[in-house]
Amino acid sequence: MQNPFDDSDARFLVLVNDQDQHSLWPGFVSVPAGWVVLHGPDDRQVCLDYIERNWTDMRPRRVRELDRV
Structure with a gap:
């Protein structure tokens, strides 16, 4: 069975959590509980490009907020 995350012909979503x-x-x-659709459905590479452009700090929000204090 092929991993659905590796299927370059499938349609994908970009999800975001709190x-x-x-x-x-x-x-x-x-879509799992606690996540919402931010982009898509779209091609796999388009979704990966979206994530790369928009998720520039991989630390969870609560960690980023602590760093600002």
């Missing part, structure tokens, strides 16, 4: 963490997600799989 800590601003992003995830590439297969479009046919239900």
Whole structure:
């Protein structure tokens, strides 16, 4: 069985959680609790490019906020 995250022909979503963490997600799989769709459905590479452009600090939001204090 092929890993659905590696299928370059599939449609994908970009998800985000309440800590601003992003995830590439297969479009046919239900969105897990605590995550919302931020982009898509779209091609895998387009979603990866979106994540690269928009998720520039991988630390969870609560850690970033502590660093600002």
